[in-house]
Amino acid sequence: xxxxxxxxxxxxxxxxxxxxxxxxxxxxxxxxxxxxxxxxxxxxxxxxxxxxxxxxxxxxxxxxxxxxxxxxxxxxxxxxxxxxxxxxxxxxxxxxxxxxxxxxxxxxxxxxxxxxxxxxxxxxxxxxxxxxxxxxxxxxxxxxxxxxxxxxxxxxxxxxxxxxxxxxxxxxxxxxxxxxxxxxxxxxxxxxxxxxxxxxxxxxxxxxxxxxxxxxxxxxxxxxxxxxxxxxxxxxxxxxxxxxxxxxxxxxxxxxxxxxxxxxxxxxxxxxxxxxxxxxxxxxxxxxxxxxxxxxxxxxxxxxxxxxxxxxxxxxxxxxxxxxxxxxxxxxxxxxxxxxxxxxxxxxxxxx
Amino acid sequence: xxxxxxxxxxxxxxxxxxxxxxxxxxxxxxxxxxxxxxxxxxxxxxxxxxxxxxxxxxxxxxxxxxxxxxxxxxxxxxxxxxxxxxxxxxxxxxxxxxxxxxxxxxxxxxxxxxxxxxxxxxxxxxxxxxxxxxxxxxxxxxxxxxxxxxxxxxxxxxxxxxxxxxxxxxxxx
Numbered sequence: 199x200x201x202x203x204x205x206x207x208x209x210x211x212x213x214x215x216x217x218x219x220x221x222x223x224x225x226x227x228x229x230x231x232x233x234x235x236x237x238x239x240x241x242x243x244x245x246x247x248x249x250x251x252x253x254x255x256x257x258x259x260x261x262x263x264x265x266x267x268x269x270x271x272x273x274x275x276x277x278x279x280x281x282x283x284x285x286x287x288x289x290x291x292x293x294x295x296x297x298x299x300x301x302x303x304x305x306x307x308x309x310x311x312x313x314x315x316x317x318x319x320x321x322x323x324x325x326x327x328x329x330x331x332x333x334x335x336x337x338x339x340x341x342x343x344x345x346x347x348x349x350x351x352x353x354x355x356x357x358x359x360x361x362x363x364x365x366x367x368x369x370x371x372x373x374x375x376x377x378x379x380x381x382x383x384x385x386x387x388x389x390x391x392x393x394x395x396x397x398x399x400x401x402x403x404x405x406x407x408x409x410x411x412x413x414x415x416x417x418x419x420x421x422x423x424x425x426x427x428x429x430x431x432x433x434x435x436x437x438x439x440x441x442x443x444x445x446x447x448x449x450x451x452x453x454x455x456x457x458x459x460x461x462x463x464x465x466x467x468x469x470x471x472x473x474x475x476x477x478x479x480x481x482x483x484x485x486x487x488x489x490x491x492x493x494x495x496x497x498x499x500x501x502x503x504x505x506x507x508x509x510x511x512x513x514x515x516x517x518x519x520x521x522x523x524x525x526x527x528x529x530x531x532x533x534x535x536x537x538x539x540x541x542x543x544x545x546x547x548x549x550x
Numbered sequence: 551x552x553x554x555x556x557x558x559x560x561x562x563x564x565x566x567x568x569x570x571x572x573x574x575x576x577x578x579x580x581x582x583x584x585x586x587x588x589x590x591x592x593x594x595x596x597x598x599x600x601x602x603x604x605x606x607x608x609x610x611x612x613x614x615x616x617x618x619x620x621x622x623x624x625x626x627x628x629x630x631x632x633x634x635x636x637x638x639x640x641x642x643x644x645x646x647x648x649x650x651x652x653x654x655x656x657x658x659x660x661x662x663x664x665x666x667x668x669x670x671x672x673x674x675x676x677x678x679x680x681x682x683x684x685x686x687x688x689x690x691x692x693x694x695x696x697x698x699x700x701x702x703x704x705x706x707x708x709x710x711x712x713x714x715x716x717x718x719x720x721x722x723x
Contacts, residue, residue: 234581236585237580237581237582237583237585238577238580238581239580240580240583240584240585240586240587241585241587242585242587242589245589403567496574496577496578497570497574499577500570500573500574500576500577501570501573
């Protein structure tokens with residue numbers, strides 16, 4: 199086989215493994231969400247389909263496919279049909295640059311375990327991830343329902359506010375690692391002491407809060423606020439179109455968790471084992487991402503929803519200034535690092 | 551007029567995050583607690599002699615029901631669920647129901663029939679499940695209503711105990 203052909207085959211295999219893996223994990227997360235919520239509320243959760251309810255996502259999928267997909271009378275038909283795809287696609291696209299593992303060697307072929315290794319990976323994620331709000335607002339607008347429209351508008355306002363703090367938080371990490379390439383950032387965090395969480399804890403906190411808002415999760419799920427907006431932007435959706443919105447949300451959760459893991463928690467590096475086997479690296483990455491996914495569920499079933507004005511206050515009056523100051527201090531420390539070091543040395547020497 | 555005085559929040563509370571962590575720790579601890587919900591078909595509801603299920607006719611040890619089709623239960627029934635057609639019989643009691651139907655869709659499980667019955671023929675069983683494919687199938691006739699005395703013994707004893715508080719002589723059956 200020629201090298202070019204081999205490369206294409208490897209690439210196709212990687213796309214399938216990673217993409218299908220992510221959709222599978224998203225499906226399992228839906229089950230996990232129901233299970234975790236049940237356990238937190240002294241219930242059993244779904245346990246009828248398959249052993250311990252493990253096949254529930256499959257049953258849900260079949261149900262979604264066979265349900266009637268209604269289009270409301272006054273809806274903008276084409277936009278209405280297009281919106282779910284628009285909501286789900288960005289999250290699925292961004293997974294392409296996530297470095298799920300180190301270089302994988304299988305059947306004599308060595309290849310990095312991510313679909314593409316983009317040197318502007320982070321920018322790609324932010325750019326494409328920002329598009330996901332269009333799915334929500336188009337869906338809300340095309341439904342021709344006031345609740346949906348309000349949900350869509352809220353989603354857009356919220357995402358614009360929080361994207362800003364999120365980008366600033368990510369920038370702080372980019373500043374200290376000097377790269378937009380996720381794999382490069384991960385490679386700089388080989389040991390536990392090098393994890394960025396130790397150097398940028400505030401940025402991590404800001405990113406985490408913004409990530410909850412960006413993925414429309416509790417306590418910031420204003421776009422689909424049940425008591426006020428009757429599920430908001432997807433009020434009018436049914437069947438597989440509805441499921442696509444949910445799938446997009448869960449994929450976005452996975453991507454956000456992956457970004458957090460890669461930027462702050464050493465990505466696929468195994469703690470205490472810097473030279474671990476690649477399989478262990480993938481396992482470490484998946485374990486870290488699972489912890490974050492659990493955090494997403496955990497927070498959802500613990501906190502009540504914010505009020506919309508509180509959300510905006512938090513975004514603009516608290517998170518944005520903190521993110522700016524954090525970035526400013528990070529930049530200052532980096533640019534004055536040599537001077538600071540000599541000052542420190544001078545102090546230490548002067549004291550002794 | 552009510553003046554709602556909001557509690558002044560401390561700095562710790564206004565920072566949100568410590569309080570969020572506290573909330574999270576609570577839900578995390580609850581994660582490992584035993585579910586209190588019942589897995590219904592596998593774990594049936596707890597039943598007691600106090601359980602007032604669907605009414606059933608007692609089959610005495612000689613194989614006959616005690617009912618003499620007096621119609622007391624029919625009159626007592628607030629939902630008009632009971633229909634009785636009486637007839638003659640060669641047994642010493644002289645009368646027995648030819649038709650005894652309870653419309654289970656109408657029955658409200660109040661237990662008035664049990665109270666009204668002078669012959670201790672009808673008792674509330676502990677059977678609670680009611681499902682079928684047609685309305686007609688849920689109008690129970692004599693055959694569907696008959697239960698051996700042993701199956702209802704606990705309830706019978708309970709009713710006797712209850713009534714004996716003001717009635718010394720035992721029933722005729």
